[in-house]
Amino acid sequence: MGMGLTSSVNATSPNRKDLSQKDLERVQAITKPTNDFSKAESYENKSAGAPTSKKTISSKSFSHSSANLSFKGERDFKLGNSLFKKIWVSSPSSTKASDGLGPLFNARSCQRCHLQDGRGHPPENNDDLATSMFLRLSVPARTEAEKQAIRTGTLLRIPEPTYGGQLQDQAVTGLPAEGKMLISYEEEVVTLNGGERVSLRKPSYRVDELAYGDMDPDVMLSPRVAPPMIGLGLLEEIHEQDLLSLADPEDRNNDGISGKASLVLNPESGQREIGRFGWKASNRTVHTQSVNAFAGDIGLSTPDIPAHWGDCTSNQPQCLSQPHGSQKNLGDGEAPQKVLDLVVFYSKNLAVPARRNVSAPDVLKGKELFYTSGCTSCHQPKFVTRRDAAQKELAFQLIWPYSDLLLHDMGEGLSDNRQVGNASGNEWRTAPLWGIGLTEKVNGHTYFLHDGRARNLLEAIIWHGGEAQTARDKVVTMSPEERKSLITFLESL
Structure with missing residues (x-):
C-alpha cells in the first residue's frame, strides 16, 4: 500500500519480449490504473480472464476447473483432483x-x-x-x-x-x-x-x-x-519483467513503498x-x-x-x-512423476470465481477508497499474462489478482523475525486478494494473514504496518460509512 493514486503504476513493462509492439501498447492501455470509479471497468467481473469460473457460488467455489480447459485438460484436472484428495497411508500397505x-x-x-x-x-x-x-x-x-x-x-x-x-x-x-x-x-x-x-x-x-x-x-x-489454491497457474504466467518493473527496493520515487522481488x-x-x-x-x-x-x-x-x-x-x-x-x-x-504432474496441473487450473456486484454503488465507492488510500501500490489490480505461456489456456489473459507478488516490509507487528532467502523477518509477499470475499462461504471462517490472527478483513487491514502504515492510517481515519464501503469492495473480490 502507498500514498495514493500516484503510487499506482502500470503493471506492464516495455521490456516484454513476448509481445509485439501493437500488443504491448494494447496491454499497457488495458492495465493502466483507472481513475474513473463511476462504473465498473471492462472485463472486471472476469477476475481471471477466460479461465474464470462462472458457476454458482457455493462452498465448492474454489474447486472448479479453469473454464476454458480442453476435454483432455478436464480429464487431467479430475485425475489431479483425485490425487490431491488422496489419503496417503504408512508403509508397508496393501494399497x-x-x-x-x-x-x-x-x-x-x-x-x-x-x-x-x-x-x-x-x-x-x-x-x-x-x-x-x-x-x-x-x-x-x-x-x-x-x-x-x-x-x-x-x-x-x-x-x-x-x-x-x-x-x-x-x-x-x-x-x-x-x-x-x-x-x-x-x-x-x-x-x-x-x-x-x-x-x-x-x-x-x-x-x-x-x-x-x-x-x-x-x-x-x-x-x-x-x-x-485458486489462480496459481495464472500467477506463474505473469511476465517477470512486469513484476520487476513494480519493484523499487531503494524507494527511489520516495513514495514509501520499496517492494522487492524474492530471488x-x-x-x-x-x-x-x-x-x-x-x-x-x-x-x-x-x-x-x-x-x-x-x-x-x-x-x-x-x-x-x-x-x-x-x-x-x-x-x-x-x-x-x-x-x-x-x-x-x-x-x-x-x-x-505421473502423480506429481497431475497434482501440479490440478493446482495450476483451479479457477478463480467471477466477481460479484462489480457495478454496485457501495462496491464502486469502496474501490475508489481502496485506490485513493494507496492500497494498489502493493495490491496491484491487474496484469496480462504471457503471450507464450506454457499452457495455452493461461496465455494472454487479463487477470485481476490484486497483488504484485513482491516482498514488502509490513512492520514489526507482523514480523516473524526470521529470514528466508532475501526476505527479512518483516517482509512478506503481497497476498493476492482475488476470492477473498468468499472465504467464509468456502471455508466457514474469516481468519486472515499468514497466521490467521485477523478474525475479519478490518482486523487484517489494521495489522498492516511498515510500508503499509500510511494506507492503514487512512483507513483508521475514514468515516464508519467509508470503511463499510471499503470492506464491501473487498468482499466482492
Missing part, C-alpha cells in the same frame, strides 16, 4: 499406490491442509489439531559457509538441527510426533474514527511435548496457514529467479511449491526431492529406520 506417508507429517492429503482448496486456519483451541497450519523452523546462519549460502541463494534458511524445517505434529503408528504447537493471544484495542473499536489479537507461539529432545536455543518459529535459485540453470508462491515468495513455480509440500507436509518423496523420510533429520534415527513406500515399478519416489 501399494497410496503408501509412503511420513514417517512424520502434518497432513495425510493435500486437501486436508488446503480445505476445499481454500484457506487454512489456526486451531480453535489447544486440543484442536493444527492440520491446516504449522510452524516453520530454522536457526540463524552461523558459519561463514552458511552465511554465504544464504547470500548466494544456495540455501533459503538453515533448518533446526533436530526437528528440521517444520514442526510435524503427526506421525505413523509406533513413532512419536515431533511436538505440539501452542498459541496464546493478547488482545489490543484500537479506536477508529467515529468511535468504532477493533480488538487485535497478538499471538505468541511455543512448542510443547517435544519428543526428540530440546530444540536449538536460537530456534526461530514462524506460523503458516495454508493459502488458497530463488533455479537449480537447473544456476540462476536466481523470481519467487512467487508461499508467504515469503520462496517458491518459483507451482511445481516447486508442490514438491516441497509433498516432502514437508506429507512426508512423500518425489523425483525432485527423493528423500523417502521427508523432513526427518539425522538426529531422529528412529524416524529414518521406518519403511518407505517407493516402488520402482510405479516410478521414482513415493509420489512418482
